[in-house]
Amino acid sequence: MAQQIEVDLAVIGAGPAGLYATYYAGFRGMSVAVVDSLPEPGGQIAALYPEKDIFDIAGLPAVKGQQLVDALLTQAATAKPTFLLGESAVDLTTGEDHVLVGTDVGSQVRAKAVLLTAGIGTFTPRELPVGTEYLGRGLRYFVPRLEELAGQDVVVVGGGDSAVDWALALEPYAASITLVHRRPQFRAHEHSVAQLERSSVRIRTPYEVSAVTGDPTLTSVTISEVRGEGREELPAQAVVAALGFIADLSAMERWGLQMRRRYIEVDRSMQTNLPRVFAAGDITDYEGKVRLISVGFGEAASAVNNLAPLVNPALGTVPGHSSDSV
Amino acid sequence: MAYVVTDECVDVQDRSCVEECPVDCIYEGDRMMYVNPDECVDCGRCEPVCPVTSIYHIEDLPTAKAHFGPINAEFFVEIGNPGGARKIGRVGRDHPAVTESAT
Numbered sequence: 001m002a003q004q005i006e007v008d009l010a011v012i013g014a015g016p017a018g019l020y021a022t023y024y025a026g027f028r029g030m031s032v033a034v035v036d037s038l039p040e041p042g043g044q045i046a047a048l049y050p051e052k053d054i055f056d057i058a059g060l061p062a063v064k065g066q067q068l069v070d071a072l073l074t075q076a077a078t079a080k081p082t083f084l085l086g087e088s089a090v091d092l093t094t095g096e097d098h099v100l101v102g103t104d105v106g107s108q109v110r111a112k113a114v115l116l117t118a119g120i121g122t123f124t125p126r127e128l129p130v131g132t133e134y135l136g137r138g139l140r141y142f143v144p145r146l147e148e149l150a151g152q153d154v155v156v157v158g159g160g161d162s163a164v165d166w167a168l169a170l171e172p173y174a175a176s177i178t179l180v181h182r183r184p185q186f187r188a189h190e191h192s193v194a195q196l197e198r199s200s201v202r203i204r205t206p207y208e209v210s211a212v213t214g215d216p217t218l219t220s221v222t223i224s225e226v227r228g229e230g231r232e233e234l235p236a237q238a239v240v241a242a243l244g245f246i247a248d249l250s251a252m253e254r255w256g257l258q259m260r261r262r263y264i265e266v267d268r269s270m271q272t273n274l275p276r277v278f279a280a281g282d283i284t285d286y287e288g289k290v291r292l293i294s295v296g297f298g299e300a301a302s303a304v305n306n307l308a309p310l311v312n313p314a315l316g317t318v319p320g321h322s323s324d325s326v
Numbered sequence: 327m328a329y330v331v332t333d334e335c336v337d338v339q340d341r342s343c344v345e346e347c348p349v350d351c352i353y354e355g356d357r358m359m360y361v362n363p364d365e366c367v368d369c370g371r372c373e374p375v376c377p378v379t380s381i382y383h384i385e386d387l388p389t390a391k392a393h394f395g396p397i398n399a400e401f402f403v404e405i406g407n408p409g410g411a412r413k414i415g416r417v418g419r420d421h422p423a424v425t426e427s428a429t
Contacts, residue, residue, distance in 0.1 A: 048348060048371065120349060120367050127412075159345075183342060187375065246410070247348050247367075261364055261407075262349070282367075291368070 002106035005082055007031040008311040009304070010101050010111035012089045015043020017281025017296035018117035019072035024304040025115075026079020027322060030311055033109050034081050035101065037088040037122045038245075039142060042069035044119055044282075045293075047245055051161075051189065058294055084109070088122050092255045092277070099276050113307040116257075116264060116272070116279040117300065121247035128157060128241040131212030131221075138218025139239045146173050153235050155180060155221045156201075157209055158242035164188035166240055167201045178202040178234055180209060182226050204232070212239065260285045270303035276310055278303040328366035329373060330387060331359045332394040334380035336424060343372035343381060350410040353401070355420040360401040365409065397421045 008030035011018045018034060019041065025032045040046055042065075045054075050066040057063055063071075084107055091102035092114065101109040125141035132139070143149065143166055154174040156167045159181035165188070167179045179196070184205045186193050196203070204223055207230070211222040221236045249262055258265045258273040263285035270278045280303040281296035289295075301319075308315040331343070335358040343359060344352050351365035352372060361372070363384075373381045382388070384395050401421045408414045419425070 044348070044369075048369070120369075123348075126345070183340075183377075244345060245348055246350050246412075249409075262367065 002103075002108075003082075003084065004108050004110075005033050005084075006110045007033045007082065008112050009033075009307070010035065010099065010109045010114045011081075011117060012036075012101065012114065013043060013117035013119055013281070013283075014038075014041035014083070014085065015117060015119050015281065015296075016045060016068065016072055016293050017119075017300045018043065018115070019069070019076045020297050021115050021117055021280060021300035021304050022076040022079050022081050023072075024301050026076075026081070027325070028304060028308050028315060028319060030079075030304075030308070032079050032081040033084060033111065034076075035084045035087055035089045035103060035107075035109065037086070037124065039086040039144065041073060041083065041085065042066070045069050047123055054293070056292060056294055058297075088124075088251065090251050092274075094275050094277065112311040113276045113278065115300075115303055115307070116252070116277065116283060117281045117296070118249075118252065118279075119247070119282045120262065121249040122251060123245040124248055125241065126243040126246050128209060128212075128239070128243065130209055131218075131239070134212050134214070134218050134239070137216060138214065138237055139212070139241065141241055143170070143240055146170055149174050149238050149240075151175050152237040154178070154238045154240060155209070155223075155234060155236045156240045156242060157181070158244070159183060159186045159188070159205075160242065160244060161188045161192065162244075163240075163242035164192045164196055166242055168192065168195055168199060170240075171199055171201060174238075176202070178204055178223075178236075180207050180223050181205045182208045207232075209239070263289075269306035270299055271306065276307070278307050327368055328363035328384055328398070329361050329368070329370070329381050330363075330384050330391075330394050330398045331361055332380050332382060332387070332391045333358075333427070334378040335359050335376075336427060338378050338380070340377050342375040342377060344411065346371040346375050350412055353405070353411045353414070354416045355401060355424065356418050357420050357424055360398045360421070362402050362407060363399050364402070364407050393423070397423055 011034045014036035045065040087103035099114045150173045206226040207223045210224040280299035351362040
């Protein structure tokens with residue numbers, strides 16, 4: 001839903017650097033909006049490795065990806081941020097005393113400064129190799145509400161956690177579920193795969209979707225055996241393609257930022273070449289850059305403190321100690 | 327710095343790595359896959375999914391496979407950095423060292 005928001009700081013990217021920056025901006029007394037293309041916050045951690053242990057966060061000897069995201073969200077909540085999730089920042093224009101950020105659903109954020117914590121780019125679902133023209137007419141990449149597929153014959157495509165999890169979650173709703181994966185092994189959690197084997201989900205491996213038909217909406221899906229002769233036509237009203245994500249930088253490349261390969265060049269105050277636009281985390285580049293979450297946290301704090309005087313001239317760059325602010 | 331595809335991939339091309347790569351930087355030659363070293367973000371997701379253990383970080387390449395560092399890089403001399411393998415599809419030819427290697 002399109003929103004019009006006016007804040008001190010717009011953070012683009014709700015990964016670890018963006019969430020920590022959100023907390024920090026709140027600590028410095030700023031109002032914050034956070035934009036992210038994915039429906040859930042957490043960036044690469046949540047999308048790529050929520051179950052992995054992370055060992056190099058200062059003060060946390062070991063923490064699961066999702067636990068870290070949850071803790072960062074709790075910390076960021078103290079800033080009372082406005083989240084614009086599932087919205088991609090597509091436009092950015094700088095003005096005399098503000099920056100305007102526009103999203104793909106038409107939201108507009110007017111901010112006194114922008115912090116780009118966009119990691120490796122905008123995550124977009126990896127497309128199904130055939131039948132992309134059925135998007136919105138039976139093909140989908142997300143299932144935000146399971147009951148939307150009630151009573152339907154559903155084909156889920158993919159071999160990772162989201163494919164297996166969606167197949168299992170849809171079991172009580174759908175008329176039938178077929179899970180198609182192009183390799184014999186699933187990459188999902190062992191526990192979920194065991195559950196899958198006990199479920200009523202039909203498993204077709206190694207198969208891939210070779211054709212999608214129906215007019216105007218999807219009615220059938222043809223699957224073909226990978227390196228084999230097997231072929232099946234399945235009646236289906238819904239295809240859920242859970243093939244992971246691809247990170248795309250094309251929006252940012254249009255904004256006039258000074259970039260080096262996939263990265264944005266910043267100076268020592270984390271400012272980009274554009275006025276009032278700063279960057280932090282994996283997306284930044286400078287001599288000696290190391291891409292780690294811990295470095296991203298440091299850059300986020302550095303960026304927020306350095307942009308503070310632009311947001312409010314009464315604010316200095318030096319933050320004082322958080323322990324004094326009880 | 328980047329990951330590198332090596333000789334075990336030749337004539338296998340399972341493409342599990344392609345499904346994992348979040349920046350779509352693994353390109354399909356005629357006989358093997360190649361990682362674009364300028365587009366790779368070092369996330370490491372391709373390495374464990376390779377069914378024939380053909381992918382290494384360039385700093386961990388065994389000596390016997392060291393020449394695959396330049397082989398991956400040189401594959402992109404003509405192609406450049408298209409910003410995603412799916413944009414150009416199957417390239418259909420290989421680095422000369424791979425074209426000439428035994429099957």
